[in-house]
Amino acid sequence: MxxxxxxxxxxxxxxxxxAVASAYxxxxxxxxxxxxxxxxxxxxxxxFRSIFEKTPLVAIREATVLDHxxxxxARKKNLFLPALPQRILFQRHIKxxxxxxxxxxxxxxxxxARGKRCYMSCYQVFGSFxxxxxxxxxxxxxxxxxxxxxxxxxxxxxxxxxxxRRTDNAESIAKSPTALFINKVREEIxxxxxxxxxxATDSMDVKKEFxxxxxxxxxxxxxxxxxxxxxxxxxxxxxxxxxxxxxKIYGSAGSSFSPMAASxxxxxxxxxxxxxxxF
Numbered sequence: 001m002x003x004x005x006x007x008x009x010x011x012x013x014x015x016x017x018x019a020v021a022s023a024y025x026x027x028x029x030x031x032x033x034x035x036x037x038x039x040x041x042x043x044x045x046x047x048f049r050s051i052f053e054k055t056p057l058v059a060i061r062e063a064t065v066l067d068h069x070x071x072x073x074a075r076k077k078n079l080f081l082p083a084l085p086q087r088i089l090f091q092r093h094i095k096x097x098x099x100x101x102x103x104x105x106x107x108x109x110x111x112x113a114r115g116k117r118c119y120m121s122c123y124q125v126f127g128s129f130x131x132x133x134x135x136x137x138x139x140x141x142x143x144x145x146x147x148x149x150x151x152x153x154x155x156x157x158x159x160x161x162x163x164x165r166r167t168d169n170a171e172s173i174a175k176s177p178t179a180l181f182i183n184k185v186r187e188e189i190x191x192x193x194x195x196x197x198x199x200a201t202d203s204m205d206v207k208k209e210f211x212x213x214x215x216x217x218x219x220x221x222x223x224x225x226x227x228x229x230x231x232x233x234x235x236x237x238x239x240x241x242x243x244x245x246x247x248k249i250y251g252s253a254g255s256s257f258s259p260m261a262a263s264x265x266x267x268x269x270x271x272x273x274x275x276x277x278x279f
Contacts, residue, residue, distance in 0.1 A: 171254030
C-alpha cells in the first residue's frame with residue numbers, strides 16, 4: 001500500500017526550501033505521494049506563487065481558511081485546534097519541534113513514512129539529497145530571474161559573492177565582522193586583478209563601506225533589504241540566485257542564507273569567522 005505525506009514547511013525561505021527538498025526525497029524513496037501546504041506567517045509573509053513558478057514535481061498549494069483549521073501547526077496561537085482533526089486524519093505525525101531530537105536519535109524517517117498516511121511540519125533538512133534538487137524544485141518567477149540576469153550581465157570571469165548578515169543576527173555580527181570580508185576582497189584582488197564582487201547584505205552602511213573601498217568592483221542592490229513584504233522576499237530570492245552564480249561565496253556565521261546559495265549553485269563556500277581567522 002502506498003503512503004502519503006501532508007507536509008507543512010515552516011520558518012524562513014531557506015529553511016522552507018531545505019524542508020521541502022527533504023520531504024520530496026523521502027517520498028521518492030518510500031513511494032509516497034507528497035502534498036505541500038504553504039502557510040504565510042511572520043517568518044515568510046508571501047505566497048509560494050509570488051516567488052516561485054509552479055513545479056510539476058511537487059503539489060504545492062497556498063493554505064486556505066480550511067487548511068488553517070485542519071493542517072496548520074497546532075500551537076498556542078490557534079488554541080491547538082488543528083491537533084484533533086490531524087489525529088483523526090493521519091496515522092503518523094511529526095511536529096517541527098520533534099525533528100531535531102529525532103535526528104539526534106538517528107530516527108528512521110523512511111520506515112516511519114512507508115505505507116502510512118502521514119503529517120509533518122518542519123523547518124530543516126532531514127535525510128540526504130543532491131544539491132540539484134533545489135534547482136529542480138524551485139524556479140524563481142520571471143520577474144525575479146530578470147533581475148538576477150541583470151546582475152549576472154555585470155559579472156566577469158572572476159566574480160565572487162559576499163553575504164554579510166547584520167541587523168537582527170547577533171552571531172553574524174559577533175563572529176563575522178565586516179573587516180574580515182574587506183580583507184578577503186583585497187586578497188582576491190591581489191590574486192585576480194579583475195575581481196568583481198556581488199554583495200548581498202541587509203545593511204546599507206555595509207554597502208556604502210564596500211563601495212567606498214572598492215568602487216565599481218561592487219555589484220549590489222541599491223534598495224534596502226526588507227523581508228516583511230513580497231517585494232522584499234523576492235529581493236532575497238534575487239540575492240540567493242545571484243550569489244549562486246558567482247565563482248565562490250564568502251558568508252556570515254550563524255546564517256543559513258549563504259549555505260543555501262552555495263547549494264543552489266554548487267559553488268564553494270567559506271564562512272568568515274573571526275574566532276578561527278589567522279592574521
